[in-house]
Amino acid sequence: MSEMKLTIEPKELWARLHGDGEPFFILDVRNAEDAARWRIEGPREVPSVNVPYFSFIDDEDGAVAQVPAGLGEAVVICARSHSSELVAEVLRAHGRRALNLAGGMAAWGDLHVPLLVHREPAFELWQLNRFGKGCLSYAVLSGGEAAIVDPSRFADVYESFAREHGVRVVEVLETHVHADHLSGGAALAARTGARYRVLEGAGHEPRLGVEVTPFEDGETELRLGGAGGISIGARAIRTPGHTPGSVSYLVGGRFLLSGDTLFVHGVGRPDLGGHVEEWGRALFSTLRDVVSRFPDEMVVLPAHFSGAREESEGGVVRGALGELRRNAPELRIASAEEFVAAMKAGVKEPPVIYGEIMKANLGLVDPGEKAAEWELGRNECAATAARRLAACG
Amino acid sequence: MNEKTLDVRGLKCPMPIVKAKKELATLTRDERLKVVASDRGSVLDFRGWAKQNPTFQLVEQREEKDEAGREVFVHLLARRS
Numbered sequence: 133m134s135e136m137k138l139t140i141e142p143k144e145l146w147a148r149l150h151g152d153g154e155p156f157f158i159l160d161v162r163n164a165e166d167a168a169r170w171r172i173e174g175p176r177e178v179p180s181v182n183v184p185y186f187s188f189i190d191d192e193d194g195a196v197a198q199v200p201a202g203l204g205e206a207v208v209i210c211a212r213s214h215s216s217e218l219v220a221e222v223l224r225a226h227g228r229r230a231l232n233l234a235g236g237m238a239a240w241g242d243l244h245v246p247l248l249v250h251r252e253p254a255f256e257l258w259q260l261n262r263f264g265k266g267c268l269s270y271a272v273l274s275g276g277e278a279a280i281v282d283p284s285r286f287a288d289v290y291e292s293f294a295r296e297h298g299v300r301v302v303e304v305l306e307t308h309v310h311a312d313h314l315s316g317g318a319a320l321a322a323r324t325g326a327r328y329r330v331l332e333g334a335g336h337e338p339r340l341g342v343e344v345t346p347f348e349d350g351e352t353e354l355r356l357g358g359a360g361g362i363s364i365g366a367r368a369i370r371t372p373g374h375t376p377g378s379v380s381y382l383v384g385g386r387f388l389l390s391g392d393t394l395f396v397h398g399v400g401r402p403d404l405g406g407h408v409e410e411w412g413r414a415l416f417s418t419l420r421d422v423v424s425r426f427p428d429e430m431v432v433l434p435a436h437f438s439g440a441r442e443e444s445e446g447g448v449v450r451g452a453l454g455e456l457r458r459n460a461p462e463l464r465i466a467s468a469e470e471f472v473a474a475m476k477a478g479v480k481e482p483p484v485i486y487g488e489i490m491k492a493n494l495g496l497v498d499p500g501e502k503a504a505e506w507e508l509g510r511n512e513c514a515a516t517a518a519r520r521l522a523a524c525g
Numbered sequence: 526m527n528e529k530t531l532d533v534r535g536l537k538c539p540m541p542i543v544k545a546k547k548e549l550a551t552l553t554r555d556e557r558l559k560v561v562a563s564d565r566g567s568v569l570d571f572r573g574w575a576k577q578n579p580t581f582q583l584v585e586q587r588e589e590k591d592e593a594g595r596e597v598f599v600h601l602l603a604r605r606s
Contacts, residue, residue: 163573166566186542186574211566215539505565 138220140207140231142243146263148207149174149440150447155204159230161185161219162210162237170508172209172240172264175440175447179203185215188222196226206230212238238504240264244289246271247448249433250387255356256297257387259433259448260289265507266437267313268449270389271297272366275357279303279366280326281381281389282435285314285503287323294324301326303354305368307391307435308378311404311486313507315493329354331370331379347379354381371422373415374400387431388453393418395434396442396451399462403479404486412472419463419471428454527556534563534597541567542574545602549581552604557584560600561591571600580605 140148148156149172157179160167167182179200187195199206206223210216213236223230233240241264249257255274262268262284270281271293278299280290294301301324304317309330321328327345347368354366367382374392378400381389392400399419402411430453437449444450457463465471485506491497492506499506531548533541541562548558560571568586575583584601591597 163569165569165573184570184573185539186570187577189539189542189546190574190578210538212537214537218539 138232139234141234142239142264143245145172145207145233145240146174146243146245146447149176149178152176156207157181157200157203157205159183159199159206159208159216159219159223160210161188161208161216166211170237172237173440175443185210185219188219192222196223196228199223199228201228204229207233209233209240210236212236237264237508241507242286244269244284244286245447246293247446249431249448249450250384252384255384257383257433258293259450260284260293261447261449263447265313266439268433268435268437270433272356272383273297273299276300277302277356277358279305279354279356280320281305282307282310282391283316283320285316285319285507287316287320290316290320291323300324302356303327303329305329305354305381307380307389307393308375309490309493310435311482311490311493312436314489314499314503318495329368331368331377369422371418373402373411373418375405376411376414378418386429387433388426389433389435391435394423394432394453394456396432396437396449396456398456398460401478402475404482408476408479409472412475413468415475416465416468416471423453423463426453428452428457432456528559529556530559530561532561533567534561534591534595536562537564538566538570542570545571545600549602552581552602554604556603558602560602562598562600563595565598567600568598571602575602 158172160180160182161184163184164182171180181200183195183198206228208216208220208230213232213234216236217232220230220232243264245261245263247259247261249259255272258271260269260271267284269283272279276299278294278301280301283290283304304321304326306315306317317328329345329347331347352368369380369382371378371380371393378391378393380391380393383389399415402408402415405411432451432453442449462474465474489506492499531545533544541560541564545560552558571583575581581602582605584603587599589597589599
């Protein structure tokens with residue numbers, strides 16, 4: 133007889149949200165405000181019920197009665213999985229089926245799922261999808277070498293990914309200084325001996341002891357795989373707007389790692405630095421002078437997504453530029469004035485913590501043990517997502 | 526009004542509320558319970574809990590520094606009048 137399963141790992145939950153197995157539902161036992169602010173949602177529509185853990189402490193029978201009985205197994209979640217463990221036990225004692233999400237929302241936000249975007253003899257392109265946060269990073273593999281783009285603060289994730297694929301990390305690239313999550317770029321470069329690249333002269337070079345190999349002005353070719361091996365060009369292209377130093381990487385002539393400049397359903401917010409007029413104009417120029425030259429077939433691979441509706445088959449977040457052109461009104465605006473006005477209309481206060489995160493990503497402050505707390509919740513970097521999605525709170 | 530203090534620093538949810546419940550059982554009408562927690566999550570938890578509790582109420586919440594200069598969250602609880 134097998135032992136009864138009591139917990140579910142974040143990775144298993146991701147798979148269940150992307151499959152069509154037996155029915156289950158999410159029982160969120162955090163307080164109502166925390167539960168509303170950051171939810172677990174997948175492409176599969178799964179009911180979500182909020183009954184705070186303290187209801188189970190106050191009135192066990194009453195709280196259990198609030199948990200629906202006909203929705204299948206309960207996956208119980210809370211912030212760090214102590215309260216959800218307690219509630220899952222209570223439910224099982226009442227004859228219900230319940231699994232505790234191991235590590236809670238903290239672990240959910242830290243899960244990185246590697247998804248293959250493209251494979252051909254010359255190179256592989258992987259998306260490391262931090263699903264709970266909505267953050268995306270990338271690995272380009274060629275000739276035994278790897279370039280990692282926009283790594284999260286979990287440098288070990290990329291190190292083990294490289295080990296599993298038998299490659300050496302030689303380049304660590306940033307598309308811009310992130311404000312919503314902590315970068316692991318400097319740490320990963322230091323640990324692997326890779327070059328750490330940011331764009332020169334944009335005032336965004338990390339300081340305080342971080343060694344950086346800057347890109348020169350203009351468009352630069354990167355090579356992976358060495359002179360004798362198979363190699364793939366990765367081109368850095370200035371795309372200011374979301375930040376003045378934003379850069380996109382074109383891989384294999386067709387895959388655009390667009391950072392927060394282009395998303396699958398829209399463009400990045402130019403207001404996070406408090407200069408919506410100036411940065412908005414820069415973004416407009418980027419769209420008009422740079423993005424407009426790219427073909428419809430170009431594959432947009434952004435640094436963020438706002439929900440499972442931006443996923444393609446297999447969970448990869450990707451979109452054809454042609455489709456983005458058809459669907460995103462921001463890309464059809466004809467004048468800079470009109471564009472800036474549209475961006476201004478979407479402005480909302482960025483979370484206060486964004487300033488601190490940006491300083492940390494510049495190497496100016498050390499978040500220390502506050503890192504996890506600073507990163508709670510989903511990112512708010514998309515101009516369109518901020519307007520259209522209630523879930524992007 | 527007398528004030529009792531419950532130190533739950535270092536404890537994470539659900540323990541601050543579990544321990545507070547135990548203390549509250551013996552709280553008289555002219556006493557208040559001061560819960561000192563280090564977990565930021567306790568702020569919304571005590572607020573949510575008190576909102577639905579028929580017997581006790583949250584009188585005040587504030588952020589303070591403890592004697593070691595660390596950030597703490599203070600929750601003052603009393604019986605409902």
